[in-house]
Amino acid sequence: MSTHPVASSPAASVTAAILAVGDEVLRGEVTNSNAAYLGDRLFSLGFDVVAHLVVSDQPDEIKAALQRLGLHVDLVLVTGGLGPTDDDRTVGVVCELLGVKAVQHESSLVAMKAWFAARDYALTPNNLKQTEIPEGSDPLPNPAGLAPGFGVQIGRARCFFMPGVPREMRRIFESHVATRAGALIAQRGAPAALTRTFHIFGMGESHIDHRLQGIEDGCPEGTVAVHYRTANPENHVRIVVRDADRSRGQATFDRLDGFIHERLGSVIYGVDDDTFISALRRTFLVTQKRLAVAESCTGGLAGQMVTHEPGASGFFAGGVVAYENEVKERVLGVEAEVLRIHGAVSEPCAAQMALGVRRLLNVDVAVSITGIAGDSLHDLSYPQAAAPASTEKSVGTVCFGVADGNGTRTETRQFSGGRERVRNAAAYHALELARRAVLLPMENPSSQQSPVELSSKRK
């Protein structure tokens, strides 16, 4: 896979496992995204995550899993099995394991009663079951739902139980479990991890790999790991430093951070929680420009991406989805001659689409996308069978236009993969063209941006 640990894992190891309970996960009706979320969080906190496990709702299975994990790891996070139905049996199993009874968690019960009363619903015995936790356990109130979580000790493992609903699980983890898990790391004397993830668009993995050659040179042995991940069409590079000598660790971390910025420069659009769209938004908001899009093969995807997160109304005017050629002509003013001579997937058409939507929506910057996304949703062809892009308009060919106060530019790209991947890459590329159209004048020393505004670009 796409992960190359540069150095071996740091020495002091505090181990963790993630256990999900539920037949619906085993049967594949639900993807276990909780495990990925928690795996990432535990790794950042400094744990060695040694196993993910999913078992059925059967009490025997839950019990066996907890007993086994309690022998082998320091921390267990359990999700699922805390609901009101008959197949939610986790509390009972833990009570049996510890030889205690289940008791009501009073503040959760009060909150639940208020919730039901406000809706004129009747409480059933099953609902009451939902706010029970093992006697003597560490209650973890649920800020986003009815069932509280709880913490107990099983064997050598500190175990935290949370509901399986991702939204509730995340709130409980972030509100209560993260600090407790962090304390466990500190108590065992394991160095907390210093991590940063660099988000990259516009450079492939092998290029990134090449540019970062020698990144580990001079780092204290066994304290550094660099991970590469492709999140198509983005690439992420994550650095992890764990050093018992804290200030040396910080110095290493700062050096790696500088190294990566120096080598990758402008293809890093953000770090950690930054999203591609948040970088776009920041750039447009700082410069007070307005954006519009004209989309053909992406069918609205670029607009949907821009508006997926809140905050788009500050800069995004809207767009035209010109899927049919008639719409390109009628709404965007693409000339029939251009379509006849060059075709819809051509730079002249892309230019007129961008110009048309810029005029129609009266914005500063407009981008256009017109291409051939293809007929297979996913790329199912054996690599060998993929024909080289010899004809100009093969699947994956996408033309782009940018129209702004400086005129109109166009370009053509050839993307690989199935329909979904081509469309995704095209929408990203168009939005990156829009961001750069605004960003590049700002980087010009003659621009009138204040230093404050300029620095806000880099976080």
Add this chain to the structure above:
Amino acid sequence: MSTHPVASSPAASVTAAILAVGDEVLRGEVTNSNAAYLGDRLFSLGFDVVAHLVVSDQPDEIKAALQRLGLHVDLVLVTGGLGPTDDDRTVGVVCELLGVKAVQHESSLVAMKAWFAARDYALTPNNLKQTEIPEGSDPLPNPAGLAPGFGVQIGRARCFFMPGVPREMRRIFESHVATRAGALIAQRGAPAALTRTFHIFGMGESHIDHRLQGIEDGCPEGTVAVHYRTANPENHVRIVVRDADRSRGQATFDRLDGFIHERLGSVIYGVDDDTFISALRRTFLVTQKRLAVAESCTGGLAGQMVTHEPGASGFFAGGVVAYENEVKERVLGVEAEVLRIHGAVSEPCAAQMALGVRRLLNVDVAVSITGIAGDSLHDLSYPQAAAPASTEKSVGTVCFGVADGNGTRTETRQFSGGRERVRNAAAYHALELARRAVLLPMENPSSQQSPVELSSKRK
């Protein structure tokens, strides 16, 4: 969780487990979607899936997991650890367990050499490693990549090893493993499962539950299970029949199928592999109508959904994303008076948006979406804190318009949840309004549709 087995699991049980190998999965850099895919497929084939497990790339960990699973289950599917890098060690572990050596899989080696030669790449020793499999194992050629899979016996378990790349894993599973796993089920005398999944939009889980009361009455005990799953905003109901008496099983299956169609009727848009968009496409293609959308709060999402799958060009003209009010006026012809008096989130505005985009794009059917998606991406509020929708324009309020040859209709809906959920529900609802605008005239007996066309609606 949302799964209620109506009857207990069928008696004859052939057990399976799914093992993923890879540090990147443990650390949450990759979500283990392979497990959900394989869990679903194994369950449909008739297996009881008893565990999903993820372990690290460490040979000891892989070995221990295989040994343990070999004691407990009949089938193990393993994904990951077959790549060219140093942390791909699965083949070596299996060779050690079985006391055999690794050998080249000749046809995979030939294919890989051709692939490299076509690209003028040099083969490295690591690449050669990629086409090795344990001596005497059952080779599973890879139709979508370089590394072949293989099958071996470990303890009581038949084990199939596949690469971790989902595209390659799926091709190998469907080409080679599914039939072998099915044969194992037949050989153990376990009845294959008859399953069908009903895809529903426009009715909540509790309503569905209520309508299907009594579904299991009269079914032979222990042969039937009914599972409910919410795939927001869709709901799926899956029936599973396993009966050693084959013809009785088929009769039960047919009766359940009829029961569900009778009770849920038109809210079932399709079954099994049907998607919401494929149902929309079928309806528009059969009637030869053309569709356009006008979107405000969804920002292009409805258009992106329609064009996500191939085949949209037969009926989808395009649309206008009118995120700003100025665009609603300027492009769609919404009157300033309407915006001033009723606001952008109003039925009068929705009506003019639908009319405007229908006229502009010259289509048969146009739908519009204008609403308040809210500022939190996910719904993070405690249920109690969610204010009842007392004001007319709270978060989640969305107005819709439909314009076609029969005039214009509007409606307002109140959706719950965060921004993502509201937008998703709104896009679905608008497209369902479009589908029904075309479908309902067809259901009129006086319509001119031929019986063939009518029957194609129901599959």
